[in-house]
């Protein structure tokens with residue numbers, strides 16, 4: 001019943017998104033685009049305030065470059081991606097790539113970001129990934145999910161009065177449980193915008209495919225070769241999302 005109510009609320013928001021505030025977290029600059037770029041572009045176009053957050057600065061995400069020079073370049077690429085997708089903001093947190101840990105300080109960073117954005121919807125990866133940065137990003141958002149409404153936690157940042165809806169991106173991990181979508185958003189008419197946003201991350205492309213720049217379409221083909229359902233297909237392209245089980249909302253119960 002509650003799941004149906006969430007879906008109805010999301011559908012209603014999509015029809016008239018002017019008041020909707022969305023914050024999407026990824027471990028690295030370009031992670032949000034791959035999982036959520038099309039839906040983000042659609043929501044932004046409909047008037048929603050959409051923000052991406054990269055929890056690390058991406059300073060290890062290249063075969064040859066590294067350190068502060070790479071972090072600055074990836075920050076610039078993230079801003080260009082935001083411009084292409086039409087989203088309001090792209091924050092890159094100053095945590096080292098490849099070294100993210102689910103610390104109390106990192107949790108506080110996440111709590112502040114969700115509160116300051118006054119988020120209605122929060123998106124994050126499931127904490128099942130082989131990559132520690134992806135896994136700990138999922139854990140950090142999970143650990144912040146209730147705390148954003150507790151005033152004595154990070155007291156300098158005013159607590160939210162209403163807990164946002166927390167959702168997972170689609171993934172292919174089978175353990176501890178396969179991903180099952182609750183929401184599927186068609187992105188046929190935002191597909192090219194999503195590709196343009198991904199293409200802004202020139203340095204990230206070289207790590208995925210090899211030591212040379214690669215277009216987003218090639219990256220998508222590469223990812224799809226690893227398993228079905230990563231980006232949808234040429235016809236009826238969609239992005240799928242799942243409500244975060246176990247998230248408690250004092251007003252609405254468990255999602």
Ligand SMILES: [Zn+2]
Nearest residue numbers: 027028031134
């Ligand atoms: Zn990543």
